Amino acid sequence: MVSLDNFEGLLQYESEYIDYIAKKHCLISGEKIATPYLMSSAMCVQSFTAIPLSEKLKIELEFLGVLEFERKYKIELWEQIYYHLVSFFALKGVLKLN
Numbered sequence: 001m002v003s004l005d006n007f008e009g010l011l012q013y014e015s016e017y018i019d020y021i022a023k024k025h026c027l028i029s030g031e032k033i034a035t036p037y038l039m040s041s042a043m044c045v046q047s048f049t050a051i052p053l054s055e056k057l058k059i060e061l062e063f064l065g066v067l068e069f070e071r072k073y074k075i076e077l078w079e080q081i082y083y084h085l086v087s088f089f090a091l092k093g094v095l096k097l098n
Contacts, residue, residue: 010048010089010094013088013089013092013094014047014048015047016092017047017048017050017085017088018036018047018050020084020088021036021050021051021052021084022035022036022052024036024052024084025052026052026053026054026057027051027052027053027075027080028053028054028057028073028075029054029056029057031054033052033053033054033055034055036050036051036052036053037050037051037052037053037058037061038050039051039066039077039078039081048081048085049081050081050084051077051080051081051084
């Protein structure tokens with residue numbers, strides 16, 4: 001088991017995590033997505049900020065910015081990222097949920 005304290009151990013899951021997100025449907029429209037959207041973050045490996053958004057909504061997010069996009073669609077993108085990360089690492093057995 002990889003410890004969440006062991007950051008290098010988590011990096012081995014990057015491409016697998018992108019594949020996991022790519023199989024999801026758009027958070028808002030429910031459409032099948034082509035590729036995940038990667039949120040910008042200086043504090044995190046960018047692959048782990050992937051969220052499933054349709055191509056149209058990715059463009060809208062870039063145009064509006066995160067705060068306005070979240071207001072419009074009543075969604076918290078970082079909360080969704082956290083949810084998908086926890087789900088993925090729990091499925092992998094890396095994270096034990098009580």
